[in-house]
Amino acid sequence: MATSDKLIQVKNLKKYYNKGTLHALDDVTVDVNKGDVMVVIGPSGSGKSTLLRSLNLLEIPTDGEILFHNIDITKKKFVNKHGKVEKVDINLHRQKMGMVFQHFNLFPHKTILDNMILAPMKVLGVSKTEATEKAMALLKRVGLEDRAGAFPIQLSGGQKQRIAIVRALMMEPEVMLFDEPTSALDPEMVGEVLEVMKELALGGMTMVVVTHEMGFAREVGNRVLFMADGKLVEEGTPEEIFDHPKHPRLQDFLAKVL
């Protein structure tokens, strides 16, 4: 694939804890192409969440590079195309990377509508009318337009996560990062969230999804990464990973979860 299709390039990423004794990420190199639905699987503690959270620098890597639009966002400065040194503005990059968390992290003191329009208004400078219009359209898309005035505590887990997804979409991100979006949900609510994610994927959104939902990985993903002990162990299409796993660690993992 051409370089221009590479949205995010991760090079030799390392994240150490406890004065270097714990290697959460151990030399991970991977590219995210435009339009990819990349699903990251692996046992707990394998570093998949750390990798995802590093992509928008919620975790500061110990070493390595993360290139977003060919700019290394782990560094303080970069050289722009005119050869001038510019500061890396992480807030600017985060705007383009939507993130959905395991525990939703909606703002409990704000209504659903206010949750959605706050960042577009304060960060992008969108007018309240425009932001509200957009929010209502998105709420309609996920079937929650009647809950605009509710507070997060009044919603079910599945509803909260759908709101979290559309809140991130309000910023019109180029890539959506999902950090175990269904792990904190009651089983009967998992489907409604996966449905929204599937729709997003079909709409062409670039997505990186850390999940334990193997069905979703197989059905929606176009690439699957398997991680263990902070290392990227195997990468391939869903068929390759699920039907013809090569590495014994992956075979062992799949035997346990499938």
Place this chain on the structure above:
Amino acid sequence: MLSIEGFQSAFKYIQLFKEGLVCTVSLSAFTVILGFVLALVLALMRMADLRPFRFLDNTQGGEGRTGFIGFLSRFRPLNLIASVYIEVFRATPLMVQLFIIYYVLLAGLDLPTFKLFGLIRFERFIPGVIALSLNSAAYLSEIIRSGIQSIDGGQTEAARSLGMTQTQNMRYIVLPQAIKNILPAIANEFVTIIKESAICWTIGVQEIMSAVNSVKAATFTIGEALIIAACIYFCLTFPTSKIIEYFERKMSRGDKR
């Protein structure tokens, strides 16, 4: 002993109490505002992760070195300044602080000697406000810090992942939730400020307690004047805590199912 006649003679000096009331309210109001702003700064200083010598340690994200170099690389000056301030002001009596400020620190300064609102002597009022503010800021900052730290880190992560700056995150997400959580403690502290402002009488600020003293000097009785003073203080503190309770209810809209 208290007597009806005693109250009648004390009430002849009601004008003194009125002026004292204006003075106490002004002292408290200025102190609450100044103290709160200072407390917010102190709380943020205590949580700041500014480490000027971090560059000395380039191992494993800046946590690898031990010994003196390691100590220096983790040295947080803002945190140290705020911590020392808070410990000193919580560990010494307010009266000592007030006297040091009035008789030592501000003694050499020629403070302007006009009368605030036509009745409060500014050159005594200001040292009082400063001492009360510095003192209450030490307590308030710990309350604010605990409030900020009680907010789940996921809130900040969500705000930052939406592209908000650290300042926007504090202003729109963390502080509104933190302040809601600490409002009962803040109400306590504001009530304490009103009551402790009585100490300013000792440097000649003519607030409510000074009115009591004037009545004592003029009528040779003190009990009735003290009862009146207590009532006035209660009429100030009780509504204060009720008003804050109202705000607490209003800010808790997101807690109800």
